Amino acid sequence: MAGLVIVGAGPIGTMAAEAAVDDGAVDQIVGVVDPDPRARRELVAATGAPGYTSTVELPPATPGDAALVAFASAAEKVAPEVIRLVSAGYDVVTTCEGLAWAPRHLWDAMHTSARSDGRTIIVTGTNPGFVMDRLPLLVAGASRKITRIHVERHQDTSDRRPSLVAKSGRGLSQTEFAEGVRSGRVGAKGLDSSARLIARGLEWPFNDVFVTIEPVLDGDAVIGAAHHARLSAGPGREIVLDLVMAWGIEPTFERITIDGIPPIRMETIGGLPGDEATVAHVVGALRRLGTLAPGFYRPTDIPIRYGVS
Numbered sequence: 001m002a003g004l005v006i007v008g009a010g011p012i013g014t015m016a017a018e019a020a021v022d023d024g025a026v027d028q029i030v031g032v033v034d035p036d037p038r039a040r041r042e043l044v045a046a047t048g049a050p051g052y053t054s055t056v057e058l059p060p061a062t063p064g065d066a067a068l069v070a071f072a073s074a075a076e077k078v079a080p081e082v083i084r085l086v087s088a089g090y091d092v093v094t095t096c097e098g099l100a101w102a103p104r105h106l107w108d109a110m111h112t113s114a115r116s117d118g119r120t121i122i123v124t125g126t127n128p129g130f131v132m133d134r135l136p137l138l139v140a141g142a143s144r145k146i147t148r149i150h151v152e153r154h155q156d157t158s159d160r161r162p163s164l165v166a167k168s169g170r171g172l173s174q175t176e177f178a179e180g181v182r183s184g185r186v187g188a189k190g191l192d193s194s195a196r197l198i199a200r201g202l203e204w205p206f207n208d209v210f211v212t213i214e215p216v217l218d219g220d221a222v223i224g225a226a227h228h229a230r231l232s233a234g235p236g237r238e239i240v241l242d243l244v245m246a247w248g249i250e251p252t253f254e255r256i257t258i259d260g261i262p263p264i265r266m267e268t269i270g271g272l273p274g275d276e277a278t279v280a281h282v283v284g285a286l287r288r289l290g291t292l293a294p295g296f297y298r299p300t301d302i303p304i305r306y307g308v309s
């Protein structure tokens, strides 16, 4: 019996719990961890699993158990929880944006802990995790002598989860928006991770990634955020990522432009529904857990499987 513990009973944890059982990736939900009593209660009621306020209270895993960690974007916050779960015997899938390209010391700590406990940790998601890194890298395989990769994503936040709308800065004054960006409360996380994942996939050496976040305005009102990331990999080689997340914008799309031989330009029509796609990636990652050697896997470390992931 493969059981799944949900750590973070927000929209992603909740949707993934249902999808993982529905798709047969796990047999049942065996625990719900969330300090928020309302969120915890709702998922406990929906799954029949016991609820916990912290991972400290969880019983050790039984063979085959995994945990989905979906509660925060910051690597420093999530990595200690992942290590605790691994020590308790759980394989881990996480949607934590900051772990898509974990700081070296955290990567070392998680990889070492996974290897010594014989467990697997997979970081997955849509952005980062797919649309601005894995997908462009796959497309780049059809081109050579690449000098530039540019990925653009325009998302309408009006049908997205509340935490994403809050991160986009909608409803803030321009001063509050600037303060939010400085404190890290405003702005999507993980654009720098995506740029680094692409550079690593292309085997391009690089130093740093420069990210700017500006408000998207409708008159004087802030309706979202425009993120721009640029990674330079020496003369004539760069990766540029532009992510706009704003309320009610049209059109919505993802566009990949590759300068190489041949040049490639690809665009999704209507854009990828991010939350549903993230849930699909989580279910796919749960299925892959038993097939990979113990260790820590960034989104682009997972070998590609064609068809069902």
Ligand SMILES: NC(=O)c1ccc[n+]([C@@H]2O[C@H](COP(=O)([O-])OP(=O)(O)OC[C@H]3O[C@@H](n4cnc5c(N)ncnc54)[C@H](OP(=O)(O)O)[C@@H]3O)[C@@H](O)[C@H]2O)c1
Pocket (backbone or CB within 6 Å): 007, 008, 009, 010, 011, 012, 013, 033, 034, 035, 036, 039, 054, 055, 070, 071, 072, 073, 095, 096, 097, 124, 125, 126, 127, 128, 129, 161, 163, 164, 274, 275, 278
């Ligand atoms: N890579 C991707 O493409 C991708 C896509 C979607 C989501 N994500 C990330 O996945 C995570 C989940 O998304 P979401 O929208 O469901 O988040 P959310 O709405 O913020 O919900 C997270 C839940 O986790 C709870 N929580 C806080 N600290 C916790 C802890 N230490 N242990 C267990 N639960 C805790 C929160 O409680 P409180 O409300 O009391 O804090 C909240 O109920 C977020 O970090 C999000 O950014 C990534």
